[in-house]
Amino acid sequence: MALVYSCCFWFSLRLAGILIGLWSIMHATIVLILSIIAYKQPQNVKQQIEHWMKTFDLTYIVGFLETFKEDPQKFLTFLMIINIFYIMLCLVYIYGALKCNNALMVVFILVELARLFILTNLVTVGLLILKNNTMDIGLLIGASVACSFILLGLYYLWLCAANLPILINEMERDEHIATINRLQKLLESKNTSFQELGYEDDFYRRDMFSITRNKLNNPIRNSWNFLK
Numbered sequence: 001m002a003l004v005y006s007c008c009f010w011f012s013l014r015l016a017g018i019l020i021g022l023w024s025i026m027h028a029t030i031v032l033i034l035s036i037i038a039y040k041q042p043q044n045v046k047q048q049i050e051h052w053m054k055t056f057d058l059t060y061i062v063g064f065l066e067t068f069k070e071d072p073q074k075f076l077t078f079l080m081i082i083n084i085f086y087i088m089l090c091l092v093y094i095y096g097a098l099k100c101n102n103a104l105m106v107v108f109i110l111v112e113l114a115r116l117f118i119l120t121n122l123v124t125v126g127l128l129i130l131k132n133n134t135m136d137i138g139l140l141i142g143a144s145v146a147c148s149f150i151l152l153g154l155y156y157l158w159l160c161a162a163n164l165p166i167l168i169n170e171m172e173r174d175e176h177i178a179t180i181n182r183l184q185k186l187l188e189s190k191n192t193s194f195q196e197l198g199y200e201d202d203f204y205r206r207d208m209f210s211i212t213r214n215k216l217n218n219p220i221r222n223s224w225n226f227l228k
Helices: 013-039 042-055 059-070 072-099 106-133 137-196 201-209 213-217 219-227
Strands: none
Touching: 013 042, 013 072, 013 137, 042 059, 042 072, 059 072, 059 106, 072 106, 106 137
16 A cells, blocks of 8 residues: 655656656766766875864774775775666666556665665764764754754655555556456446346356357358257
């Protein structure tokens, strides 16, 4: 059962899915461009990391920064590959939303959920680093509230994107049920009309919906029976 049937009380889930895919592509493109710029300037990246490590208290990520500083191009290459793969998944999801194809949307939904978990951890670590490097309680509270609302909005958009395949399944199921109901009503009306003419229901089912082997294989015998 779908949890939401529209996005922001205005957009349909299909249109919202397309917009979410485009929005994700824009984010991934920005990260990809920044990664390419940093890849071309490895020395500047190392100097910037050393400056951050000397200026701020980066207790929670010191080990990662030291590893990253040893070979920044290796990590940046990996980051670029991930972003390119993510952009391709976004395009596949957009095409799946246009064609209402659930199989094309599942991978993006799972990858997007994993990305949100990673982003949540990064935001948490960032807030802890901010807490260790500032005495401004107002700044810390404001940053925490802002990050919480941003993450809440991202999870809501993911929920809308994840509910699109569920809504498509529900619509297909409702269409099947409606088709079966129409066929049942049609059969009931046909049965009623034939009974009014004096035909039995078994005769209708046998002669109107099935052709016996004798009728198919023995046309001469059928003609003779008709003349008799």
